[in-house]
Amino acid sequence: MTSALLPIFQPAPMLFEHGDGAWLTTIEGDRYLDFGAGIAVNALGYSHPHVVAALERQGRKLWHLSNVYRIAGAERLAERLTEACFADVAFFANSGAEANECAIKIARRNQHACGKPERWRIITFAGAFHGRTLATMAAGGNRKYLDGFGPAVDGFDLCPLEDIAAVRNAVGAQTAAIMIEPVQGEGGIRQVSFQFLRQLRELCDEQGLLLIFDEIQCGLGRTGYLFAHQEAEVAPDIMTLAKGLGGGFPIGACLATRHAGEGMTPGSHGSTFGGNPLAVAVANAVLDIVQSDEFLAEVRRKGDLMRAELAAVASRFPNMVVEIRGCGMMLGIKCALPAPQIAEALRVHGKVLTIPASDDITRILPPLIVTDGEIRQFAQRLQLALGAVVGNAALKAG
Ligand SMILES: *Cc1c(COP(=O)(O)O)cnc(C)c1O
Numbered sequence: 001m002t003s004a005l006l007p008i009f010q011p012a013p014m015l016f017e018h019g020d021g022a023w024l025t026t027i028e029g030d031r032y033l034d035f036g037a038g039i040a041v042n043a044l045g046y047s048h049p050h051v052v053a054a055l056e057r058q059g060r061k062l063w064h065l066s067n068v069y070r071i072a073g074a075e076r077l078a079e080r081l082t083e084a085c086f087a088d089v090a091f092f093a094n095s096g097a098e099a100n101e102c103a104i105k106i107a108r109r110n111q112h113a114c115g116k117p118e119r120w121r122i123i124t125f126a127g128a129f130h131g132r133t134l135a136t137m138a139a140g141g142n143r144k145y146l147d148g149f150g151p152a153v154d155g156f157d158l159c160p161l162e163d164i165a166a167v168r169n170a171v172g173a174q175t176a177a178i179m180i181e182p183v184q185g186e187g188g189i190r191q192v193s194f195q196f197l198r199q200l201r202e203l204c205d206e207q208g209l210l211l212i213f214d215e216i217q218c219g220l221g222r223t224g225y226l227f228a229h230q231e232a233e234v235a236p237d238i239m240t241l242a243k244g245l246g247g248g249f250p251i252g253a254c255l256a257t258r259h260a261g262e263g264m265t266p267g268s269h270g271s272t273f274g275g276n277p278l279a280v281a282v283a284n285a286v287l288d289i290v291q292s293d294e295f296l297a298e299v300r301r302k303g304d305l306m307r308a309e310l311a312a313v314a315s316r317f318p319n320m321v322v323e324i325r326g327c328g329m330m331l332g333i334k335c336a337l338p339a340p341q342i343a344e345a346l347r348v349h350g351k352v353l354t355i356p357a358s359d360d361i362t363r364i365l366p367p368l369i370v371t372d373g374e375i376r377q378f379a380q381r382l383q384l385a386l387g388a389v390v391g392n393a394a395l396k397a398g
Pocket of ligand 1: 131
């Protein structure tokens with residue numbers, strides 16, 4: 001099939017026409033159970049009435065307003081997000097990569113404003129993913145993404161995860177900040193230990209560095225906490241959000257303490273579309289739901305159920321399932337076959353959508369509104385797909 005789209009993606013063949021809850025329906029009427037949720041974007045599933053209503057209401061009022069004017073919804077969203085965590089100020093962007101670009105700029109500018117302009121480098125970690133812009137690609141350090149695009153943007157020093165001695169060793173006179181995903185997503189659902197996060201916090205305090213958490217994938221309730229770092233009780237100086245924040249509408253955010261934001265003066269950063277009235281109306285509606293303690297407790301309970309169901313299926317395929325990892329509703333399953341093959345088997349044999357990640361992890365990221373019944377259906381379909389993969393006809397009958 002030829003297409004006029006730049007051939008950087010290899011989309012699956014289905015053509016989806018609409019979605020509701022955790023389900024996507026093709027133009028032929030085939031229904032798929034979506035446990036990828038647009039890579040953790042559709043936090044409230046598809047067609048959530050509260051979010052659709054917010055979009056429609058705002059759609060009739062104002063879509064875009066330049067940031068040269070006050071945007072009430074953005075002021076409100078910034079207030080709510082900062083009240084819910086360590087931060088004092090927020091900047092809104094259109095994507096995760098842009099939110100991270102802002103975080104990098106804030107960190108560099110902070111050191112500059114504090115009389116340390118020589119400090120501009122940032123320590124990042126193996127397996128990280130921070131986006132596809134030139135700087136965020138360099139921050140991730142993944143050769144696969146960097147190759148062929150000329151010299152990587154300078155200023156990022158890669159360290160192994162969970163090795164505080166290596167990080168301490170990498171800190172130099174030019175180091176400005178440390179940037180990390182509390183739970184790596186693209187890298188293969190790797191939850192960073194609370195102890196390592198604590199050690200990074202201590203090192204930053206001791207050396208006058210800023211700590212940046214990229215919660216673009218793991219934030220907004222995904223782990224069962226509004227922000228993943230809140231479970232670890234380690235606060236950063238800067239945090240980025242995107243994916244789940246707009247529930248499917250593009251928006252990113254960079255939150256910071258007032259101190260970290262020192263140096264960000266009028267004109268030092270900007271965005272044409274960032275935080276426009278339509279985007280923030282939708283994000284405020286998502287937050288209405290995700291922010292409640294009851295909702296987050298449900299995410300934790302359903303995450304536990306999902307893990308138990310996965311473990312039960314895994315026990316039937318001891319030679320196929322190698323590992324189950326992650327937390328909350330951000331789980332990964334590692335099999336004896338490449339992840340794209342597992343995701344394809346799930347799609348073909350189970351009509352279930354999942355997302356492959358590095359390290360042969362198949363990511364399981366259902367919408368946070370998924371029901372217990374849908375979690376059990378997912379487990380049944382996974383069993384069917386793995387049965388087909390290992391050629392076990394007896395299990396297929398179940
Ligand atoms: C997806 C992702 C990004 C990049 O977000 P885009 O909206 O694709 O630019 C950055 N960091 C993490 C952890 C992500 O999961």
